[in-house]
Amino acid sequence: MNSLVLASLLTEPVGVSHYLVVGAVLFVCGVVCMATKRNALGILMGIELVLNGANLNFIAFGSPYLREASQTLGLDGQLMSLFVIVLAAAEAAVALAIALNFYNSFSTIDVDRADQLKG
């Protein structure tokens, strides 16, 4: 059945499902990046990918061109993605500041070395 779904994606015109597939790929890339990288900057990049994957979903659900007007989130979707972008910017600023301080203290940005808060 899964193979059937993938096959129909390739044949059908571009719709919400295609965006969702791209978003899912982005999301999984981000998660894998977060799970494998020891470099704090790499992890940050993974986070950005995860957030953008989510953003893509919101935009897709909000678009009036992909679905009937009554079935979309409308502007709410775009607004939500805007929130996420702002959040990502703020988070990046804070995370970079932490990374910088961490580097100043330990001369490295290997997150495995940051284990002093463990219980």
Place this chain on the structure above:
Amino acid sequence: MDVVLPKLLLVAWLMPLASFAVISIAYSVPQFLGVKVRYATQKYAAYLAIGAIVGGFVLSCIGLFGYWLPAHSLHAASHAEGESEGAGEHALATPQPIGKNSVRLVAFDAEERLEDHSAASGIQHAEGSRAEHNNGPPPSMTGDWYVLGIFGSLRLTIGYYIDTLTVVMFAMVTLIASCVHIYAFGYMHDELHDYTDHEVKLADGHHLHRPGRFHRFFQYLSLFSFSMLGICISGNLAMTFVFWELVGICSYFLIGFYIERHSASTAANKAFIVNRVGDFGMLIGLMAIWTTMGTFNFGDMPGENGATQAGIFSQLHQAENNYKIAPTDGMIAFEGRNRIAEAVRNAGTTEPAAMQAAAATEVARLRADEPAKWGHWVLFIAGVGIFCGCVGKSAQFPLHVWLPDAMEGPTPVSALVHSATMVAAGVFLVGRVYPLFSAEALLVIAVVGCITLFIAATIAVTQMDIKRVLAYSTVSQLGFMMLALGLGGWLAGLFHLITHAFFKSLMFLCSGSVIHAVHSNDMRQMGGLRKKMPVTAYTMLVGCLAIAGVGVPFLAGFSGFHSKDAIVEQAMSHWHHNARSGVSWLLFVVPVFSAALTAFYMFRLWYMTFAGEPRDHHRYDHAHESPRVMTGPLVLLSVFAVCAGWGLPAFMPGPLANFSIPNLLEQARPVGTLISKPGVYLSGLLIADEHIAHEPEMFRAIKMPAGIAAISAALLGIWLATEVYLWRRLSAEKLGNALRPLYQLSWHKWWFDELYDLVFVRPTHAVSGFIAAMLDRGLIDGIIHTLAWLFRGFAVMVSVLGDRLVIDNSVDGFAEKTWNFGLSLRSLQTGRLRQYVMFLVVATVVLFLVAGFWKLALAG
């Protein structure tokens, strides 16, 4: 008038109470709650109290001159003015029907008096002898304001009995209280800032430092005035007793005003406890009266169904008996109860009406017994019982010991206590319930008064504390009053009460002024103060002359001359009538001797304080005349001390005609006192009618020797004091050494305090100490300790079993489980970020699997 006057006096009476209440709520309650009362505002408390008492004085004067005297005009006293005039004075009172508003007026106005005059004269001429004619009840108004409670036939009310005595006492008490209030405003100014009491040493060696209590002094003064006015206006004995106790508690507060001083607090306790002893006797008297008369009312009151409920006075003095005193049926029935029970049994009937008739017949038969004795014993007990209360309050032997100690209070209080309020209450009550006393009871009063006046006068001679001399002088003068009352001199006794109130309050305020100036009570540190404080010195001299009784014989003199003369005359009259008894001369000689002592110690006080050279130059240099607010009352009181005995002539307009204190009192003469009272048990005893002493034919036998004895005693005393303390031709030390035993007796106050300490205080301490050790500590404490031990064991058991085993274990166990769970969760938090992400991913996948399984397998 019968509506307005009671209301007027009610307002005058309640104003000090209102002042007390306002000061309590506005000052004392906040202070008690810890709020600091500012000294600047405490002055307003004094203004309020002064305003209340001065207002009371104004209202009393309006009542006296505006309402009472226009309705009951005064007549010149019959002294030495002949038969017919005397008869007019003793006109029979005609009881009038009961009026509206529960006010009964046993009154006779001017026209009626004239009619009575002629009628009475007619009777007299017909009978040919004045002695057969007795006086009826004085004009009076009675009524109730408020019923406190009704218990069976006992009705407790707040009522009034207003006669001339009440109105005069109101004017006198409020006048003196006003003077004392105003004076205290200056005297108590120390209390207007934080006060350091130099007579109290604390454990750390410092003197006591406390906030001033200016407002509280005036609060108590107001309550004191209110209580005394309550006694004066009281319409029944129960109400009198209530205010009697109120006066006692007020004196307790004021004597103990410097409560931190040990001497002051013990003096307050002493005053209170000694008064309780007297009040116990008074309670017995009250019980006797209630049991045998069934009422506490002085005057007649409207009863049920328009009938009149006879008061105490009219039950004892009935018109058909020529107002002579006779025991009531209740008294005879009480004493003859066995005879009456026998008579009822012999009547052989069970019908209530017939039994009552038999009892009444037996009572009448007992009453007719010759010689009459039934009922007199209860009458005697009732009289002596009430007098016991007066012994305590008026500091008579043997309960006089509290009064000198009461000097621990501030001097204005001493002035008030010693003149117008506390001690006056006792004499006033004897005067008020005078118709209650049988001849034997009166003799008891006279003897007690005589002993008191002699003991106190001898003690006063050697005392060095200026206030103590005055205190013993008060005790002695109260003895004079009681003596006069007991010898039948009702007018003399109460006249002396009023004149004494003026000059004794004057002298106390003067002594306060001196103490204020030299900061010492000891006369050995005074002397020569005449030059420094002339107003005080000369007003004091007026007081001394008044109390010594200086005057021109048979003409006029200082106020004390008139009243003391009347007392000595009555004593002479008693001797004259009881010459056979062999000891009755003592009741004349002792007072005259004491009058000489009075003059001696008063002038000794004056010379030691004001004359001669200063003994203590340091104190002398700092002495100064007191401020006007203190000397003003002195001058006012000294005017009264001079002329309180004088009278206005008959041609004065309106209420002022014949105005004089004796004439006012003559109008209030109690029922049945114008006929000599013979003794029942002491057959030779005769309490002489007071007017006999003024009869022209008795001039040589009574008035002349008495007058000469009184004035020569006074002059002798003054001369001796001058000889010893001014001219110093006789040395006080040599006199004291020559009369060593007498001097010791006097200096140690006849060892009364030591005697009471030995006889009453120590045995009481010993017995109570024994009881405390045996009963309290041994038995009761033992039981309580055992119980405590048992309960303690029980509690320990409960604590071990219930608390520790069950509750502690469950609570501790729960806490331990939570703790361990938290510890196990710890290992999850590794600190590795990538591991956390893996957790997230795995958890998400698991969630999806669970959700999918849920949908496929279960929801299907």
